[in-house]
Amino acid sequence: xxxxxxxxxxxxxxxxxxxxxxxxxxxxxxxxxxxxxxxxxxxxxxxxxxxxxxxxxxxxxxxxxxxxxxxxxxxxxxxxxxxxxxxxxxxxxxxxxxxxxxxxxxxxxxxxx
Amino acid sequence: xxxxxxxxxxxxxxxxxxxxxxxxxxxxxxxxxxxxxxxxxxxxxxxxxxxxxxxxxxxxxxxxxxxxxxxxxxxxxxxxxxxxxxxxxxxxxxxxxxxxxxxxxxxxxxxxxxx
Numbered sequence: 001x002x003x004x005x006x007x008x009x010x011x012x013x014x015x016x017x018x019x020x021x022x023x024x025x026x027x028x029x030x031x032x033x034x035x036x037x038x039x040x041x042x043x044x045x046x047x048x049x050x051x052x053x054x055x056x057x058x059x060x061x062x063x064x065x066x067x068x069x070x071x072x073x074x075x076x077x078x079x080x081x082x083x084x085x086x087x088x089x090x091x092x093x094x095x096x097x098x099x100x101x102x103x104x105x106x107x108x109x110x111x112x113x
Numbered sequence: 114x115x116x117x118x119x120x121x122x123x124x125x126x127x128x129x130x131x132x133x134x135x136x137x138x139x140x141x142x143x144x145x146x147x148x149x150x151x152x153x154x155x156x157x158x159x160x161x162x163x164x165x166x167x168x169x170x171x172x173x174x175x176x177x178x179x180x181x182x183x184x185x186x187x188x189x190x191x192x193x194x195x196x197x198x199x200x201x202x203x204x205x206x207x208x209x210x211x212x213x214x215x216x217x218x219x220x221x222x223x224x225x226x227x228x
Contacts, residue, residue, distance in 0.1 A: 099146070099161060102158065
């Protein structure tokens with residue numbers, strides 16, 4: 001069935017290094033993708049989004065890349081900080097009147113001080 | 114501005130009992146969503162309200178789950194009777210619009226443990 005999934009369950013990164021979190025999706029009709037960050041005891045928090053008509057989008061210290069040919073998403077975090085430690089989810093959101101979000105399984109990012 | 118709030122933060126009940134979870138969306142948000150994450154699985158959509166109407170309830174697992182949003186403000190999710198497999202974290206989210214893409218703001222979740 002349609003799914004949004006992640007390659008790695010855990011990623012350990014040295015503080016100050018760049019982090020790359022990858023995600024694969026299976027629905028070629030997917031139009032809108034989101035990365036969420038979830039810290040312990042909190043709900044998912046929006047980080048950055050990208051529409052299917054874009055290849056790249058940048059935010060503050062974060063960049064999302066979309067490769068529609070291989071149905072792959074990545075989240076890059078520059079100069080990773082201890083506060084970036086969390087679980088990261090890629091997700092797909094339906095459009096129009098149906099706005100449900102379909103989440104991947106999540107990648108836990110551990111920042112080593 | 115207050116975010117999405119959920120009550121209780123944690124609930125422990127026995128199998129066969131009833132539990133009611135509450136969600137208060139961000140003021141002015143017509144859209145309200147329920148999601149849940151059961152152990153070891155990804156976060157899954159349950160249903161979507163637009164004001165007081167159910168727009169999409171395709172994710173509701175069975176008829177033991179009943180969601181309401183009377184008056185189009187806060188929402189409740191009742192599980193009756195609760196089963197062991199209902200244990201997990203239940204998230205509520207709200208968003209402003211429907212057409213196009215609108216960010217969904219998530220609450221902290223209610224952790225439900227059924228013993």
